[in-house]
Amino acid sequence: xxxxxxxxxxxxxxxxxxxxxxxxxxxxxxxxxxxxxxxxxxxxxxxxxxxxxxxxxxxxxxxxxxxxxxxxxxxxxxxxxxxxxx
Amino acid sequence: xxxxxxxxxxxxxxxxxxxxxxxxxxxxxxxxxxxxxxxxxxxxxxxxxxxxxxxxxxxxxxxxxxxxxxxxxxxxxxxxxxxxxxxxxxxxxxxxxxxxxxxxxxxxxxxxxxxxxxxxxxxxxxxxxxxxxxxxxxxxxxxxxxxxxxxxxxxxxxxxxxxxxxxxxxxxxxxxxxxxxxxxxxxxxxxxxxxxxxx
Numbered sequence: 001x002x003x004x005x006x007x008x009x010x011x012x013x014x015x016x017x018x019x020x021x022x023x024x025x026x027x028x029x030x031x032x033x034x035x036x037x038x039x040x041x042x043x044x045x046x047x048x049x050x051x052x053x054x055x056x057x058x059x060x061x062x063x064x065x066x067x068x069x070x071x072x073x074x075x076x077x078x079x080x081x082x083x084x085x086x
Numbered sequence: 087x088x089x090x091x092x093x094x095x096x097x098x099x100x101x102x103x104x105x106x107x108x109x110x111x112x113x114x115x116x117x118x119x120x121x122x123x124x125x126x127x128x129x130x131x132x133x134x135x136x137x138x139x140x141x142x143x144x145x146x147x148x149x150x151x152x153x154x155x156x157x158x159x160x161x162x163x164x165x166x167x168x169x170x171x172x173x174x175x176x177x178x179x180x181x182x183x184x185x186x187x188x189x190x191x192x193x194x195x196x197x198x199x200x201x202x203x204x205x206x207x208x209x210x211x212x213x214x215x216x217x218x219x220x221x222x223x224x225x226x227x228x229x230x231x232x233x234x235x236x237x238x239x240x241x242x243x244x245x246x247x248x249x250x251x252x253x254x255x256x257x258x259x260x261x262x263x264x265x266x267x268x269x270x271x272x273x274x275x276x277x278x279x280x281x282x283x284x285x
Contacts, residue, residue, distance in 0.1 A: 003123065045119055047117065050120075059121065060201075065268075066265070066268045068269050075267065075268050
């Protein structure tokens with residue numbers, strides 16, 4: 001069975017609400033396995049109480065985002081870094 | 087000639103069964119998933135309750151099947167706003183699993199195969215309120231819905247009913263779990279609409 005995930009481009013809209021730059025064009029480094037790659041290449045699970053983006057190498061969580069009526073919660077603990085082209 | 091229009095019965099007094107605030111009724115069973123579905127070989131499956139003194143109580147699948155089970159019919163309420171009424175499960179009550187567990191803890195930190203976690207007060211797992219469920223609607227619980235076994239705590243939002251449950255750590259403090267660390271409520275009572283932190 002195919003896992004029901006999208007690619008990281010699905011993060012573009014939600015992250016656009018928070019950041020002035022397109023974060024999906026950034027390079028993230030997975031805190032679990034060290035794999036570096038485009039945020040747009042993460043595996044995104046959108047059918048959940050929030051968006052969960054996982055490393056395409058080890059499937060650990062790299063980024064989570066929850067949108068409440070009055071706030072956005074962004075958890076980046078699974079990313080060592082984000083390299084954002086400027 | 088009468089003045090009453092045939093067939094007009096007025097507005098129904100009720101629009102349906104009572105639901106918690108903000109919820110809508112669904113007849114199907116939506117699948118919500120924060121990651122790949124874990125596959126656990128049954129000969130390696132185990133459920134572990136760990137007390138605050140690190141005492142471990144373990145059950146294999148055969149151990150679980152040997153315990154008396156119950157068939158609760160309950161309403162379930164997802165924080166994404168769907169509710170499903172009259173769902174029938176089969177599972178082992180947490181009262182049964184906790185019967186030989188000596189603890190003074192106040193909180194439970196639930197963990198699952200695949201890494202999911204959630205937290206709730208221990209009292210909400212006891213007194214006929216929670217089960218480790220392994221059948222839904224008379225069939226083995228499908229992996230997409232948490233099979234082989236999931237926690238079932240129907241009086242709280244359904245994210246507390248951890249799919250693929252692996253164990254429960256009993257604690258003195260309330261350690262927030264996967265969604266609770268990302269803005270969701272630590273308790274999650276659907277009737278008080280406790281969706282997010284601060285609700």
